[in-house]
Amino acid sequence: MIRSLRPLFLALALAAVALPAGAAERATRQAAISSAHKLATDAGFEVLAKGGNAFDAAVAVSAALSVVEPQSSGIGGGAFFLLHRASDGRQVMVDARETAPAATDAKQYLDAKGDLDRDKSVNGPLAAGIPGEPAALVWVAEHYGKLKLSQSLAPAIRLAREGFAPDARSLGRLASRKDVLARYPGSAALFLPGGEVPKAGWVLKNPDLARTLELIASKGHAGFYEGEYAKKLVDGVKAAGGTWSLADLSGYKVKEREPIAFDYRGHRIVTAPPPSSGGIALAEMFNILQGYDLKKLGRVERTHLVVEAMRRAYRDRAEYLGDPDYVKMPVAELTSPLYAAGLRASIHPKKATKSDDLPGYMAPEQGTDTTHFSIVDADGNLAAVTQTVNLPYGAAFVVPGTGFVLNNEMDDFALKAGAPNAYGLVGADANAPKPGRRPLSSMTPTFVVGADRTLVIGTPGGSRIITMVLEGILAWFDGDAPDKLVANKRFHHQFLPDVISIEQDAFTRDERKALEAMGHVLSDGERPWGFMNAVDWNRATGQMRGGADPRGDSGKADVREIGR
Template sequence: MTMSLRLRIVSGTLLLVLAGAGHAADKPLHAAIASAHTLATQAGFDVLAQGGNAFDAAVAVASTLSVVEPQSSGIGGGGLFLLHRARDAKDIMLDARETAPGASNPSLYLDAKGDLDRDKSVNGPLSAGIPGEPAALVWLAVHYGKLPLKKSLAPAIRIARDGFQPDSRFLKELAQRQPVIARYPASAALLLDQGVAPKQGWIFKNPDLAHTLELIAEKGNDGFYKGELAQKLVDGVHAAGGNWTLADLAQYQAKERETISIDYHEWHIVTATPPSSGGIALAEMLNILSGYDLGKLDHVHRTHIIVEAMRRAYRDRAEYLGDPDFVTMPLAELASPLYAAGLRASIHPEKATPSDLLPGYMAAPQGTHTTHFSIIDGDGNMVGATQTVNLPFGSGLVIGGTGFLLNNEMDDFALKAGTANAFGLVGNDKNAPMPGRRPLSSMTPSFVIGADRIGVIGTPGGSRIITMVLEGILNFMDGQTPEQIVAAKRFHHQYMPDVISSEPGTFTREELKALEAMGYTMDDGSRTWGFMNVVSWNKKTGAYAAGSDPRGVSGSAVVK
């Protein structure tokens, strides 16, 4: 049966969805947490055991990840936190995306020929936006948590001070970024072992980060965005050639934004709104797909239809989306059934649509890095948080005495219209850097709600985040468990470059040939993607499940 999809940008949409009769459990009985590191997951449960809720646990998980997984996220970065508060069925997205400094100007990132200078956009002080993560942790504790920040941040402070052994993923990515890290004395002193990338067994202690977290625990936002730490950051950024000011830091605010709500067949999805492009793209793709019975299609034709939906959504991402505080976007039109019907009509059932037949831009190669965690607590509160410093170890720049890496999120802006960023994504002036503007993101934390099952899903993966979440949601709807969802093979298309990329083994040789015969260029890759973390609750049986991506090394999914 074909059904249309509706988009509502609303707050509090889960009330009717979650209020149902005849279920075995009115709320979860225990808790489930899935994150990229065992120490972070344990920190979340430690805080729950002290009487905290999912939001306190999110502070603990996020701050601990900033200690043990600095290649992916941290106090010097930002993120999007999708929240569901059970007592009043409130859904909200906490936007802690980084902002452009007041002195931002696209010309700062161009070389003498007027071309984008990639080194300036991804390395060092000019690549760093004003961090949002500290403001998010404070906001979560003050507005949603039950515990003081001192308790929620305590696990991260302890681990930073006492140290831990980094896993092989940390060490491998640190070795890859060593040349940039070695440029900056404080970065090298913190992350290198006598000037070289450390080996397995190295104990990483970070007393400066412990002190930074203590300042936040004691003073809230003022501990980071004002006072001694703010002055230290501004002085250090200027010394390295950047342009932050005390006003840039003092003016930063985490913002609550209404969520995007999608109805797809019998399922209800709550997801991220701009400055994330993920929710709108997800809505557009699902709206297109609502006109097909995917369950009746073979793997090749199912892939074909999903890819064509991906292609069209990513084209619109490049054309229309930006920071909602600066840009007026046709969100309702992009996610309307009528618009999707027109897009669907342009899909040939047996042939690929070349991307160059859709108006647009050119693009370039990709990279990936971010982190995601998912939480459901015993009261039914939920958090899906995707946070990032952008590329591995962000800008590579640590300001002396702070203990954390600055992000390189300025590369997520369209620094030159039509020129791809590090993830191969393109944009125009709607996503150009302006003072205080937040760069467009692909982060797509999502809740998936059915009659009996609820899931919290998200992943890192750069430009592939949105398509991985789409595939994960479709698999959840098909009845897969979190463990199956995070382990499933993945494919991706992002409009430009006009290629279906896939993980090794996603398609058989015969399926690859069939897709090529349809007109697709296939890249059956040599590596895997993402680090998805999913938790679920079965309202009918009361059972929890959690899955952490096996592609990771230290991922941890626990039900207690």
């Protein structure tokens, strides 16, 4: 059990990953991009071909996904941009998480009985935090890119204006949110032609979004967060029952944060810090697993230990983590190998721990429709970017004339202690909603660097993001190529509820029985989850490989030659 909760926010003084000198020059001038949509991957390569770097490509892919994957992300949401700059080894996470409006009051989300009103927390403008993605596009372009912002946004603007045919996944999510989308004229006009869910082959043209992106391209941060456009947003939100103000928008700023970094069996893992819970949880899980030789264990024994590591990391997530600008967190302790050793000692090798038996939990209180992309350019720059509007189509609310849905990230706060959110996650006061705070996130963009190999990885999946990234990295250590590791069957444990969620056929019948005999409860028959995108780079040979999750029907991973 953690005995000290000293205010050691991000106290790990961790060295940046230094790639071997000349490694990029030994490459064959290749670049790799893997994203959830082929049009977004193509947008990234279009910008690279113009002379842009991985960071310009990240802006292009991010904006293109805002157009072609409105169910998963967009400029009405937020993002984490994890960046590695090859020229000087600088590593940074650009935190563009949404913030709570100044008028936020947790009581707004309760019903007459004092219970959490789920409709208010996930639907409509009251569910929306102040978007951060537009600010991130501007910041990354200005501070890390080589091209003008207008060049990097050009593919997305073209896609929005000319249109594209949404895929089956997008239309399916649209059907699931039809009733809420139909409540709001701006949403219905954009996504429900004739009041109905469109059929396959429908072309979505979005001139309003094209104009919004053009405004950002020409005026930068002020084009979205200030002036007439900001007034349009605030007026539209307030007219529908929200509480945004002009000061909320004008006061929004991205934050540059030091990544979480740690070592595991000869590899350096660099990942997202708070307000992501992913990096700390990954460090805690890998530190626990460091004490076992997983490759020598059978599938059942290995799964048992991985689940027990998951259980303990998610327990600490619930109690300690929140917005680092407002909450003092025991980061050094949580990521310490000594703390992990104590947790490891509490794991029975043949018996499941009951979550209720873990000490110190406060018994208090995040989707499948986030998106992630991974980029390595020909110079060795890396970008791992996870962005979201939270649930499918976010709050399902479009301010007329803007062309994008607002997020429903207010649900990622612990709006009521003890009440799970849409993903079944609970949280404590550290993640309570307060004006200006950023809600805790599971988004976990990650780099893994070994002696001669580099992996860039991440995924959507709500509360399951962190465990998917863990399993993907472990599979890469075992030798799986990106296209294999993104396709592997998955399992997940998040402390509460005390069950192992499993994809269909993730375990054999005998493996299931053996896990159940240890005391584990398995929840099977669930639909597949996540949409992982990964690329790796053999720095010794210059070879790059990509993998786009086959669970999506429009993902694309590609490796192309890039001219000097």
